[in-house]
Amino acid sequence: MRNNQRQVAITGIGIISALGGSIEETYTSLREGKTGIKMSNPFSLPDYDMMLGVVSEDTLARACDKYNIKGEDNSELFLLCSLEEAIENAGLKDYDNKGCLLNQERMGVIIGTILGGIQSYELFLGGSVDTQRLRSYPLFVLTQKVADRAGCRGKRQTVSTACSSSTIAIGLAYEEIRRGQADIVIAGGVDTLSRLTITGFESLQASSRELCRPFDKNRQGLNLGEGAAVLILEELSHAKRRKCPHIYAEVCGFGSRADAVHITAPDRFGRGLTATIREALLDAALDITEIDYINMHGTATQYNDAMEITAIMNIFGELAHSIPLTSTKSLTGHCLGAAGAIEAVISVLSLWHGFIPPTVNFHEPDDGLEIAVAKTCICRELNTCMSLNAGFGGNNAAIILKKYTGE
Amino acid sequence: MPKAGPSRVVITGIGLISPWGISIREHIMRIKSREKVLRKSEYAISNFVPEDHIEKLKDYARRMYPADHFSIFAAGKALKDAGIDVNPKLDNSIAVIMGSGFCELASREHYLKRVVNRNEIIPSPFIFPNTISNTISAYISIEYGLKGRNITLADSRYSGVSAVACAYDLINSGKAEIAVTGGAEELSDSLHKVIMALQKEPGDLLPLSEGASLLILENLESALKRNAPIYCEISDVNYKNCHVQPSRNLCLRDLSELEIVQQEWSFREIFGDMLGATPAFMIACAAALLRADQELAKETVSIAINDGSGYTISISLKSL
Numbered sequence: 233m234r235n236n237q238r239q240v241a242i243t244g245i246g247i248i249s250a251l252g253g254s255i256e257e258t259y260t261s262l263r264e265g266k267t268g269i270k271m272s273n274p275f276s277l278p279d280y281d282m283m284l285g286v287v288s289e290d291t292l293a294r295a296c297d298k299y300n301i302k303g304e305d306n307s308e309l310f311l312l313c314s315l316e317e318a319i320e321n322a323g324l325k326d327y328d329n330k331g332c333l334l335n336q337e338r339m340g341v342i343i344g345t346i347l348g349g350i351q352s353y354e355l356f357l358g359g360s361v362d363t364q365r366l367r368s369y370p371l372f373v374l375t376q377k378v379a380d381r382a383g384c385r386g387k388r389q390t391v392s393t394a395c396s397s398s399t400i401a402i403g404l405a406y407e408e409i410r411r412g413q414a415d416i417v418i419a420g421g422v423d424t425l426s427r428l429t430i431t432g433f434e435s436l437q438a439s440s441r442e443l444c445r446p447f448d449k450n451r452q453g454l455n456l457g458e459g460a461a462v463l464i465l466e467e468l469s470h471a472k473r474r475k476c477p478h479i480y481a482e483v484c485g486f487g488s489r490a491d492a493v494h495i496t497a498p499d500r501f502g503r504g505l506t507a508t509i510r511e512a513l514l515d516a517a518l519d520i521t522e523i524d525y526i527n528m529h530g531t532a533t534q535y536n537d538a539m540e541i542t543a544i545m546n547i548f549g550e551l552a553h554s555i556p557l558t559s560t561k562s563l564t565g566h567c568l569g570a571a572g573a574i575e576a577v578i579s580v581l582s583l584w585h586g587f588i589p590p591t592v593n594f595h596e597p598d599d600g601l602e603i604a605v606a607k608t609c610i611c612r613e614l615n616t617c618m619s620l621n622a623g624f625g626g627n628n629a630a631i632i633l634k635k636y637t638g639e
Numbered sequence: 640m641p642k643a644g645p646s647r648v649v650i651t652g653i654g655l656i657s658p659w660g661i662s663i664r665e666h667i668m669r670i671k672s673r674e675k676v677l678r679k680s681e682y683a684i685s686n687f688v689p690e691d692h693i694e695k696l697k698d699y700a701r702r703m704y705p706a707d708h709f710s711i712f713a714a715g716k717a718l719k720d721a722g723i724d725v726n727p728k729l730d731n732s733i734a735v736i737m738g739s740g741f742c743e744l745a746s747r748e749h750y751l752k753r754v755v756n757r758n759e760i761i762p763s764p765f766i767f768p769n770t771i772s773n774t775i776s777a778y779i780s781i782e783y784g785l786k787g788r789n790i791t792l793a794d795s796r797y798s799g800v801s802a803v804a805c806a807y808d809l810i811n812s813g814k815a816e817i818a819v820t821g822g823a824e825e826l827s828d829s830l831h832k833v834i835m836a837l838q839k840e841p842g843d844l845l846p847l848s849e850g851a852s853l854l855i856l857e858n859l860e861s862a863l864k865r866n867a868p869i870y871c872e873i874s875d876v877n878y879k880n881c882h883v884q885p886s887r888n889l890c891l892r893d894l895s896e897l898e899i900v901q902q903e904w905s906f907r908e909i910f911g912d913m914l915g916a917t918p919a920f921m922i923a924c925a926a927a928l929l930r931a932d933q934e935l936a937k938e939t940v941s942i943a944i945n946d947g948s949g950y951t952i953s954i955s956l957k958s959l
Binding site for chain 2: 363380390391393394413433504623624
């Protein structure tokens with residue numbers, strides 16, 4: 233054990249996105265490199281037929297039926313479906329049913345979201361629902377619902393740090409367990425498509441009407457997406473004691489630093505992200521040669537991708553040409569506050585099954601930026617994976633996951 | 640690089656702004672007066688010119704929303720109070736951890752009224768960036784060049800205490816030496832409606848107010864090394880679930896100043912309901928009272944904020 237610190241295992245995962253309403257559907261789509269992004273106009277906005285990663289009504293209905301979930305706002309439905317799947321495969325329900333009650337006071341919830349129940353708020357402003365519907369809007373309500381449903385009576389936090397929200401949520405959950413303040417923390421993220429974000433990113437000229445092409449020389453911008461993902465983080469010996477069915481991976485490093493430069497544009501020298509990666513590596517006590525795969529933020533905007541590659545070059549130097557990296561946003565769309573959690577779950581699947589998902593639509597790298605973008609699915613045993621996210625306000629976050637080897 | 644291991648955490652700076660003033664003295668005076676707010680609808684900050692207090696982001700100031708202005712202003716005051724001279728050009732690892740339950744509401748309302756009600760298809764690109772919730776912590780980091788961890792917590796009425804607790808954990812665990820932390824809220828047309836919808840008992844509604852309360856939390860060793868003024872120590876942070884409702888309708892005349900700052904309901908009766916910012920004001924006032932009165936040196940002050948469903952965060956302060 234590193235520095236005699238408590239180890240943090242991931243014992244449950246749940247996900248819903250344009251790739252599907254379960255871990256199994258998501259895994260199949262990732263292996264096949266099948267994008268969930270397609271032409272849609274969910275709010276019937278004039279001249280807004282866009283490439284979006286929408287969670288289909290059918291997918292959501294099936295997931296809600298399976299777990300008997302009812303609610304008013306899609307953010308709540310997405311999150312609770314992911315929660316139930318994560319609880320189910322962590323074996324927490326069975327454990328409870330056997331009468332071996334968990335210490336609920338030592339179970340926390342940390343959720344990342346930018347928008348909360350924005351769809352309810354938009355309906356209210358449009359006059360189609362009454363004031364009571366506003367109860368679904370505030371961001372903390374989502375955390376409260378997860379805590380109530382999972383019976384958590386420990387710490388609750390709602391992180392809103394733009395597109396790095398749920399990576400920071402996972403990082404804070406990891407630190408909470410390592411410090412000994414909790415045995416289990418449910419961490420995750422959620423965001424839905426909305427008029428606010430669809431028109432907002434268009435106003436910034438950051439979205440593309442074509443399929444997004446992260447890191448490609450001819451990238452045009454991002455495709456928005458939606459979804460949720462939940463991870464059950466658990467102190468390793470606690471997980472072993474209750475004989476949990478899976479230990480998918482371990483969280484072993486977290487870093488987060490600010491650019492302190494601009495409210496929307498990233499630092500073009502990638503200094504914030506560079507410091508973030510350095511902090512995460514130091515926290516994990518890993519050398520750059522020990523990172524097997526990087527799940528990049530990779531929004532496919534000009535500025536983000538250039539900044540991210542600069543930061544990777546700053547840290548990894550020559551190694552950056554050989555470490556495989558991908559942007560799974562080419563498959564899910566950019567799910568904003570949920571992106572970090574969704575990509576963390578994808579990274580867990582990569583470690584668990586031994587594969588690197590592809591960056592679809594990537595053809596040609598930028599001049600002088602010879603990085604090893606995985607174009608097709610690569611099957612390979614992986615021991616470590618780093619997942620990166622960056623957001624408005626110059627927020628950067630990195631988590632490092634490693635394969636659980638039984639030690 | 641901050642050292643690993645538990646560190647003692649102290650408060651070394653305070654910056655405030657509310658309709659009741661821009662100094663800790665004005666807020667303590669109001670507590671001493673025990674004057675309650677009138678049951679009018681809300682209390683807004685007036686006569687505040689943001690451009691007078693913002694330097695690096697002066698050109699952006701008119702595009703920002705009030706909670707951003709309040710946060711930048713109060714953070715500047717807190718840093719100055721703590722004797723921290725920040726040079727935005729230099730690298731530092733000062734963290735910014737802010738709490739706000741509803742500060743994004745005004746900008747989202749402004750933006751969405753254009754899209755939803757006025758059918759404006761592509762609004763100005765300058766409005767959208769301000770609709771994210773973390774502008775308060777982001778703008779502080781940009782204005783003062785603070786490059787450490789940067790987080791906004793959106794935890795409803797307990798946002799301010801959630802942020803201070805998060806900053807405490809960061810320093811206590813050796814991940815940072817200094818953090819700028821606190822809470823901010825601003826009034827908006829929708830805010831009252833959202834609060835009404837969330838309220839279990841409408842009688843519990845106090846007049847809404849706005850403002851920001853910022854604190855500098857610092858590792859004790861670092862504070863001593865640079866001879867920083869120390870208000871008090873944060874001796875404990877606790878999270879629990881206890882179904883105890885906050886005491887209401889207490890007679891303010893029967894309470895000491897220190898008791899008032901520990902009673903959420905009494906504090907809100909004096910200052911109005913600043914929602915997620917209120918706990919940060921309570922902590923700031925308690926810290927100032929502890930430093931001002933040597934008689935209180937042996938007291939441990941506990942500020943506990945309950946979310947209404949039983950979830951409670953409490954922060955204990957004591958004189959050094």
